[in-house]
Amino acid sequence: xxxxxxxxxxxxIIADIAPDEDLSDVKPDVKLRDxxxxxxxxxxxxxxxxxxxxxxxxxEADYQELxxxxxxxxxxxxxxNALV
Amino acid sequence: MALSRxxxxxxxxxxxxxxxxxxxxxxxxxxxxxxxFIDVRYMGRVPAGVCNYDPLRYQKKKEVRxxxxxxxxxxxxxxEAVKDCSIDWESIDKDxxxxxxxxxxxxxxxxxxxxxxxSKFDYDTKFWSHHxxxxxxxxxxxxxxxxxxxxxxxAYTLGAACAAGNVGVIQATQMxxxxxxxxxxxxxxxxSIHTFGIFAGFxxxxxxxxxxxxxxxxxxxxxxxxxxxxxxxxCLYALERLEDAVARGAKIYGEIAGYHIxxxxxxxxxxxxxxxxxxxxKALNNATMAGQDIQxxxxxxxxxxxxxxxxxxxxxxxxxxxPNTYINNTKSxxxxxxxxxxxxxLAGNLSAFEDGIVHATINVEDLDPKCDLPNLVxxxxxxxxxxxxxxxxxxxxxxxNSALIVKxxxx
Numbered sequence: 001x002x003x004x005x006x007x008x009x010x011x012x013i014i015a016d017i018a019p020d021e022d023l024s025d026v027k028p029d030v031k032l033r034d035x036x037x038x039x040x041x042x043x044x045x046x047x048x049x050x051x052x053x054x055x056x057x058x059x060e061a062d063y064q065e066l067x068x069x070x071x072x073x074x075x076x077x078x079x080x081n082a083l084v
Numbered sequence: 085m086a087l088s089r090x091x092x093x094x095x096x097x098x099x100x101x102x103x104x105x106x107x108x109x110x111x112x113x114x115x116x117x118x119x120x121f122i123d124v125r126y127m128g129r130v131p132a133g134v135c136n137y138d139p140l141r142y143q144k145k146k147e148v149r150x151x152x153x154x155x156x157x158x159x160x161x162x163x164e165a166v167k168d169c170s171i172d173w174e175s176i177d178k179d180x181x182x183x184x185x186x187x188x189x190x191x192x193x194x195x196x197x198x199x200x201x202x203s204k205f206d207y208d209t210k211f212w213s214h215h216x217x218x219x220x221x222x223x224x225x226x227x228x229x230x231x232x233x234x235x236x237x238x239a240y241t242l243g244a245a246c247a248a249g250n251v252g253v254i255q256a257t258q259m260x261x262x263x264x265x266x267x268x269x270x271x272x273x274x275x276s277i278h279t280f281g282i283f284a285g286f287x288x289x290x291x292x293x294x295x296x297x298x299x300x301x302x303x304x305x306x307x308x309x310x311x312x313x314x315x316x317x318x319c320l321y322a323l324e325r326l327e328d329a330v331a332r333g334a335k336i337y338g339e340i341a342g343y344h345i346x347x348x349x350x351x352x353x354x355x356x357x358x359x360x361x362x363x364x365x366k367a368l369n370n371a372t373m374a375g376q377d378i379q380x381x382x383x384x385x386x387x388x389x390x391x392x393x394x395x396x397x398x399x400x401x402x403x404x405x406x407p408n409t410y411i412n413n414t415k416s417x418x419x420x421x422x423x424x425x426x427x428x429x430l431a432g433n434l435s436a437f438e439d440g441i442v443h444a445t446i447n448v449e450d451l452d453p454k455c456d457l458p459n460l461v462x463x464x465x466x467x468x469x470x471x472x473x474x475x476x477x478x479x480x481x482x483x484x485n486s487a488l489i490v491k492x493x494x495x
Contacts, residue, residue: 016149017146017149018146019145019146019149020144020145020146037146041150041214041215044214045214048211048213048214051210051211052205052211
């Protein structure tokens with residue numbers, strides 16, 4: 001999996017979690033919470049969907065790694081690649 | 085001390101046969117039921133009352149996703165009621181608005197869904213949703229209204245089994261009279277068709293309706309009735325003190341004339357006609373009315389073989405000498421909307437103050453002689469000269485009874 005593919009996958013999850021949001025212009029280097037209406041419960045939903053859909057575990061200590069699309073890709077891409 | 089007079093100034097509802105008072109009333113007068121077959125998890129095909137209101141009229145998609153069906157129904161009904169009452173919503177003090185939502189049960193739907201969800205993951209509870217607790221707290225439906233409409237006054241539910249719709253309105257009446265709030269949104273809601281447990285429980289009890297034509301499945305007083313059709317729905321009213329409503333020139337649908345709530349203290353599920361009789365009599369006393377003052381008695385009858393007969397016995401006693409009192413039933417159209425039943429069924433009769441028509445009880449092909457009450461309005465609506473007062477019965481499990489009387493308001 002490439003980092004771009006990882007970002008796309010995270011955006012797909014966010015599309016379900018925040019269905020009212022326009023995701024066409026999400027800036028990868030800006031915190032998701034600064035550009036979308038996402039709260040702490042929504043981030044728990046992202047963690048849950050990674051677990052359910054992809055068997056990826058994100059420990060609570062690492063939640064800050066999901067702050068932006070770029071940081072998501074940095075953190076999650078190796079985890080995805082370790083699955084296969 | 086004279087109690088404040090409390091009036092209904094707005095109606096918001098969703099029923100299996102209508103998403104507004106006018107649509108609902110038109111279908112009740114036209115004899116149009118709203119029951120269909122649905123597939124229920126583990127149960128298969130059962131008749132049920134399903135609402136088709138548009139949740140996105142008042143909620144964002146995310147609110148619908150995170151919230152509950154009961155919350156969504158409540159939000160729809162509350163917004164509709166406020167819109168209908170034409171109050172200047174932006175300028176009123178939201179600290180002085182109370183939300184009182186009756187529910188038969190809450191949390192079954194959400195708990196069953198989560199158990200089903202983790203069953204796909206070998207029952208590993210790490211897949212259990214963090215939304216479970218806010219979805220299942222008993223105040224959820226009222227709380228979702230508070231969040232959606234930014235109401236900062238008291239918002240809570242009243243668990244009163246299938247008497248809950250009446251109890252919500254009674255609670256609002258009491259809080260307005262106490263001066264705790266200045267404006268109330270109150271009634272009842274139900275999401276019960278989304279829990280298999282309700283259907284399975286009634287089936288195990290021998291009280292779940294079945295008929296090859298779902299529109300004929302809910303048939304109170306008919307000799308071939310065989311149980312309850314479970315429905316979802318909601319009806320919340322805008323309620324105010326009379327002087328406030330008059331001061332702003334509000335349309336007044338009716339005035340709360342009296343009420344009573346009591347308990348059978350005799351059985352978990354079987355009704356008790358003696359206590360039902362007392363409940364209606366005490367509601368009449370509370371309203372300083374006699375049976376002759378009531379033109380419509382809307383029955384609770386759910387189409388169980390025993391329950392219908394027992395309510396008829398109770399009504400026959402209270403209205404023994406009342407040739408101008410007519411009896412009807414709304415569940416024959418919409419099924420049993422559980423926590424919403426009291427308020428939805430009252431709404432089905434509110435318009436009678438304007439049109440003088442008693443809607444019928446439908447699906448009576450062979451009237452049970454034990455239910456053959458004088459003036460039971462069967463299959464076709466009946467027009468009378470004037471409707472001055474409606475007594476609305478709603479009873480529930482664990483022996484809770486409620487009777488609410490609403491009377492015509494003439495300025």
